[in-house]
Amino acid sequence: MTATTAAVEVVPRRRRIGRRAPALGVSGWLALAVIALVVVMALFAPLVAPHDPDTGNLLTPYAGPSGAHWLGTDATGRDIASRLIYGARTSLLGPAAIVLLSLLIGVPLALVSAWRGGLVAFVITRALDVLFAIPGMLIAILAAAVFGAGLRAAVLALAVAYLPYTARVIVSAAERERRQEYVRALTVQGASAVSISVRHVLRNIAPLIASQSTVAFAYALIDLASLSFLGLAVQPPQADWGVLASDRDAVLQGHSMQVVAASVLVVATVLALFVVGARLAGERPSVRGFLRRGTGR
Amino acid sequence: MDEPVVRAQALTKRFGVVTVVDDVSFELAAGRTLAIVGESGAGKSTIAAMLTGLAAPTSGAVVVCGEDRSQPARSARVRRRRGRQLQLVSQDPFTALDPRQPIGSVIVEALAIADRAPRAQRAARAVELLEAVGLGGRHATAVPRALSGGQRQRVAIARALAAEPAVIVLDEAVSALDVSVQAQVLNLLRDLQRETGTAFLFITHDLAVVRQIAHDVLVLEQGRVVEQGAVGAVLDAPQESYTKVLLDSTPRHGWRPKARRPAGAAAG
Amino acid sequence: MSVLDVQGLSVDVDTAAGRVPILRDVAFTVGAGEAVGLVGESGSGKSMTLRAIARLLPPSARASGMITINDTPVASLGRGALRALRSRELGFVFQDPRAAVNPMHRVGDFLTEPVRDRRGDVRAATARAAELLTRIGVPDPERRMRQYPAELSGGLLQRVVIAAALMAGPSLLLADEPTTALDVTTQSDVLALVDQLRREQGTAMVFVTHDLDLALAVCDRVVVLYAGQVVEVASAASLVAAPVHPYTRGLFASRPPLDRRVEPMPAIEGVPAALADVPVGCPFQARCPIVQDRCRTTLPPLVPVGDELVRCHRSDELGGGPLRERLPLAAPAPAGA
Numbered sequence: 001m002t003a004t005t006a007a008v009e010v011v012p013r014r015r016r017i018g019r020r021a022p023a024l025g026v027s028g029w030l031a032l033a034v035i036a037l038v039v040v041m042a043l044f045a046p047l048v049a050p051h052d053p054d055t056g057n058l059l060t061p062y063a064g065p066s067g068a069h070w071l072g073t074d075a076t077g078r079d080i081a082s083r084l085i086y087g088a089r090t091s092l093l094g095p096a097a098i099v100l101l102s103l104l105i106g107v108p109l110a111l112v113s114a115w116r117g118g119l120v121a122f123v124i125t126r127a128l129d130v131l132f133a134i135p136g137m138l139i140a141i142l143a144a145a146v147f148g149a150g151l152r153a154a155v156l157a158l159a160v161a162y163l164p165y166t167a168r169v170i171v172s173a174a175e176r177e178r179r180q181e182y183v184r185a186l187t188v189q190g191a192s193a194v195s196i197s198v199r200h201v202l203r204n205i206a207p208l209i210a211s212q213s214t215v216a217f218a219y220a221l222i223d224l225a226s227l228s229f230l231g232l233a234v235q236p237p238q239a240d241w242g243v244l245a246s247d248r249d250a251v252l253q254g255h256s257m258q259v260v261a262a263s264v265l266v267v268a269t270v271l272a273l274f275v276v277g278a279r280l281a282g283e284r285p286s287v288r289g290f291l292r293r294g295t296g297r
Numbered sequence: 298m299d300e301p302v303v304r305a306q307a308l309t310k311r312f313g314v315v316t317v318v319d320d321v322s323f324e325l326a327a328g329r330t331l332a333i334v335g336e337s338g339a340g341k342s343t344i345a346a347m348l349t350g351l352a353a354p355t356s357g358a359v360v361v362c363g364e365d366r367s368q369p370a371r372s373a374r375v376r377r378r379r380g381r382q383l384q385l386v387s388q389d390p391f392t393a394l395d396p397r398q399p400i401g402s403v404i405v406e407a408l409a410i411a412d413r414a415p416r417a418q419r420a421a422r423a424v425e426l427l428e429a430v431g432l433g434g435r436h437a438t439a440v441p442r443a444l445s446g447g448q449r450q451r452v453a454i455a456r457a458l459a460a461e462p463a464v465i466v467l468d469e470a471v472s473a474l475d476v477s478v479q480a481q482v483l484n485l486l487r488d489l490q491r492e493t494g495t496a497f498l499f500i501t502h503d504l505a506v507v508r509q510i511a512h513d514v515l516v517l518e519q520g521r522v523v524e525q526g527a528v529g530a531v532l533d534a535p536q537e538s539y540t541k542v543l544l545d546s547t548p549r550h551g552w553r554p555k556a557r558r559p560a561g562a563a564a565g
Numbered sequence: 566m567s568v569l570d571v572q573g574l575s576v577d578v579d580t581a582a583g584r585v586p587i588l589r590d591v592a593f594t595v596g597a598g599e600a601v602g603l604v605g606e607s608g609s610g611k612s613m614t615l616r617a618i619a620r621l622l623p624p625s626a627r628a629s630g631m632i633t634i635n636d637t638p639v640a641s642l643g644r645g646a647l648r649a650l651r652s653r654e655l656g657f658v659f660q661d662p663r664a665a666v667n668p669m670h671r672v673g674d675f676l677t678e679p680v681r682d683r684r685g686d687v688r689a690a691t692a693r694a695a696e697l698l699t700r701i702g703v704p705d706p707e708r709r710m711r712q713y714p715a716e717l718s719g720g721l722l723q724r725v726v727i728a729a730a731l732m733a734g735p736s737l738l739l740a741d742e743p744t745t746a747l748d749v750t751t752q753s754d755v756l757a758l759v760d761q762l763r764r765e766q767g768t769a770m771v772f773v774t775h776d777l778d779l780a781l782a783v784c785d786r787v788v789v790l791y792a793g794q795v796v797e798v799a800s801a802a803s804l805v806a807a808p809v810h811p812y813t814r815g816l817f818a819s820r821p822p823l824d825r826r827v828e829p830m831p832a833i834e835g836v837p838a839a840l841a842d843v844p845v846g847c848p849f850q851a852r853c854p855i856v857q858d859r860c861r862t863t864l865p866p867l868v869p870v871g872d873e874l875v876r877c878h879r880s881d882e883l884g885g886g887p888l889r890e891r892l893p894l895a896a897p898a899p900a901g902a
Contacts, residue, residue: 190377
């Protein structure tokens with residue numbers, strides 16, 4: 001070997017100016033705690049909930065908060081706290097299904113579009129643009145009108161509505177990765193398109209997909225809750241935060257605990273998801289930044 | 298071996314009305330280095346693209362290892378076969394590697410694609426290749442982000458070598474390196490050529506690098522071959538005015554910049 | 566009176582990994598009309614030095630030391646005074662002309678913008694801009710001034726940027742790798758013309774580059790930086806004749822010569838270091854062929870050697886002493902000399 005072989009030493013790890021791993025910050029940890037709480041509620045509902053959510057006691061309707069009923073009871077004497085805890089299940093399941101479905105279709109579409117380019121990309125992008133132009137809620141309402149109100153129709157409709165949002169960002173990220181030198185080098189070597197797309201491109205945009213999905217989950221939660229609020233998705237007497245937030249009769253009679261509690265849960269979960277999504281995307285924890293940025297679609 | 302490793306004949310590339318490469322012909326013999334020199338717009342990178350199959354010539358032929366490459370590869374199988382003949386090391390060490398892939402895995406993947414080692418032996422062969430370029434087996438788990446530019450280029454060279462190609466195209470491969478590191482990499486390339494007999498097609502704008510690395514040189518201006526021949530002949534006794542201008546403009550010991558025409562004497 | 570006086574400049578940057586030192590105790594002066602080169606490789610801190618002079622450091626950077634431009638300390642200037650200083654006394658040229666020019670404005674508007682800002686004589690400014698463009702090698706300047714930046718090649722656009730920097734007749738031009746992205750023929754042309762213009766206007770220049778030959782050809786004096794510290798300061802003539810510091814000599818030796826093939830090329834062992842990698846002792850310790858124990862423990866001071874300043878414990882041995890011959894890396898003599 002030559003002098004050059006002996007010459008190269010182990011280089012101390014280069015420190016780049018800037019962050020390397022996403023910093024969570026106080027807000028990040030708080031947000032994570034909220035999400036963990038909600039997930040625990042959903043997973044272990046039978047263990048956590050003090051009462052059965054569906055059996056009520058007609059003798060104690062609209063009871064106030066007490067030792068037995070932490071948040072009181074509703075019109076038919078069902079424990080509000082237990083209903084909220086069980087409600088976490090559908091409230092989280094629905095959005096999860098929506099995000100997963102839109103990823104399952106969106107990611108392969110995006111990878112194909114980024115790889116093939118040309119006519120294929122054109123067609124896919126225009127199709128997504130058309131979907132973009134139609135408001136998601138409208139698709140869901142139409143689905144409810146055609147297929148009948150229910151969770152399944154709402155989930156499918158929203159999954160379709162969310163497709164362009166997920167796919168758009170992934171397409172531009174994938175296209176950027178695609179143009180990198182290393183992809184060109186791998187192509188020259190003879191690696192197949194699938195192997196490059198999955199082993200390299202996908203793996204490099206995975207963090208982006210993760211943060212995207214977190215935010216998409218939050219939006220899906222709101223949308224689904226709104227649909228349930230309107231009676232188009234989850235139907236009563238199913239316990240679901242959207243349904244529970246829609247109990248107008250209780251409010252009119254002066255018992256707003258259920259509605260308030262359900263809304264607070266939705267808002268808190270959504271905020272927590274936004275914060276975690278932002279941290280995953282690498283944004284610095286900063287209240288000023290959050291206020292300045294807003295969360296417009 | 299009589300047959301040249303690379304032969305280009307009347308290679309031409311047009312984009313619409315613009316001719317980027319105009320009637321370029323050259324030959325590269327096994328174990329030798331041909332430098333292609335030119336400034337921006339000379340067409341050097343387009344020639345590299347035509348050799349690696351990333352672009353198709355408008356007319357003319359390019360033959361590598363006896364196989365005509367005028368048509369871009371249709372299938373991965375053809376690309377793999379061509380990869381075993383010709384490899385590419387490009388300019389930017391920072392995007393030439395997947396930033397998240399440990400470099401041991403980079404070499405193993407290259408070995409797998411080129412099918413140059415049975416699966417059981419790939420890891421060992423990867424370490425061999427890393428050591429051949431001056432990195433150690435201890436670097437195998439390092440990620441490109443933790444390496445310097447010079448080290449990344451060494452990995453790119455090792456990756457190219459993994460396919461055991463007859464020729465490696467180096468497209469401005471040392472231009473982005475620090476001067477002190479560039480010397481190391483040039484020494485490495487010369488050693489590797491002596492040991493493996495790989496031919497190099499070295500694309501650069503730097504005539505001083507050409508002097509150190511190449512046996513023959515081709516000078517390109519606006520897509521056309523202006524002068525070509527052995528490095529000693531062309532650099533010591535340039536025939537064409539463009540070659541002379543290039544030589545005069547290369548910074549070196551005792552050099553001073555010179556204006557092409559006196560200031561203020563432009564038209565109007 | 567010197568145009569620029571930098572004393573004890575140290576810069577740290579705050580990162581998530583803590584405070585990272587970038588520059589330590591950088592000092593040099595630039596006299597009126599003088600060109601000083603800042604030469605270094607990756608991690609040398611040469612670009613940071615330039616940005617510190619212009620107060621263009623990133624917000625996470627902390628600078629200490631004293632920088633004076635025309636006897637005015639830069640650090641204490643308020644925003645208005647800083648802006649006035651930048652527009653009247655300083656000219657900037659950075660590596661990428663396309664990043665410096667707004668693509669939505671015509672070239673002529675870009676050149677006369679500072680004059681329009683202060684409601685000065687636009688017609689005179691336009692005439693001056695056209696004259697400068699001609700002097701810097703842009704033919705048919707009136708037509709070019711009507712064009713948009715995208716219509717000009719990189720070389721032409723960089724000439725425009727240089728003309729803009731010289732428009733106000735600044736006393737100091739700050740150039741960071743101004744010709745690195747240009748063809749060598751354009752580079753030679755541009756630098757020769759800038760040199761003429763500078764001499765006429767009496768403009769001083771700080772020229773940052775990684776190319777030692779270029780710095781020696783263009784500058785009167787050269788400051789060599791390694792790992793955020795000054796290791797050698799000398800006139801270009803001294804450095805061309807006889808570099809002293811082992812790093813500078815290594816740089817000289819590892820440049821590929823144009824006139825003959827050298828096998829193997831002398832190379833400095835190892836990789837260029839950043840200041841953060843070398844907390845104690847001489848920054849060059851890991852790569853120096855004549856390193857001693859004291860180099861690893863004590864930072865050598867900058868001492869005069871002949872008419873140069875050198876930071877090396879063994880500088881007395883290097884400047885004309887016995888080590889001069891023994892040092893394996895030395896400037897290669899030109900063929901036939």
